[in-house]
Amino acid sequence: MLIGKHIAPLLVVPKSGEQNDQFAIYKSTCCGAEIVLVKGALFPLCHKHKLPAGWKIVTLIEPSDQRQKDKAA
Numbered sequence: 001m002l003i004g005k006h007i008a009p010l011l012v013v014p015k016s017g018e019q020n021d022q023f024a025i026y027k028s029t030c031c032g033a034e035i036v037l038v039k040g041a042l043f044p045l046c047h048k049h050k051l052p053a054g055w056k057i058v059t060l061i062e063p064s065d066q067r068q069k070d071k072a073a
């Protein structure tokens with residue numbers, strides 16, 4: 001019998017090589033090194049270990065320069 005993977009979405013961490021879909025600060029699961037990653041960028045290797053790591057979100061960064069630009073006068 002197969003063991004079903006029962007992972008809640010919030011516990012799934014992106015890994016090195018995957019594409020980031022939100023501008024945020026991330027922390028590597030191996031040693032806690034923090035990075036800032038823009039949306040669309042690929043998760044890097046851990047800076048300290050030079051190895052693939054999981055990246056846990058620390059803080060979501062809200063883009064503040066996207067203020068209602070299409071408000072035509």
Ligand SMILES: [Zn+2]
Pocket residue numbers: 028030031032033046047048049053
């Ligand atoms: Zn590390």
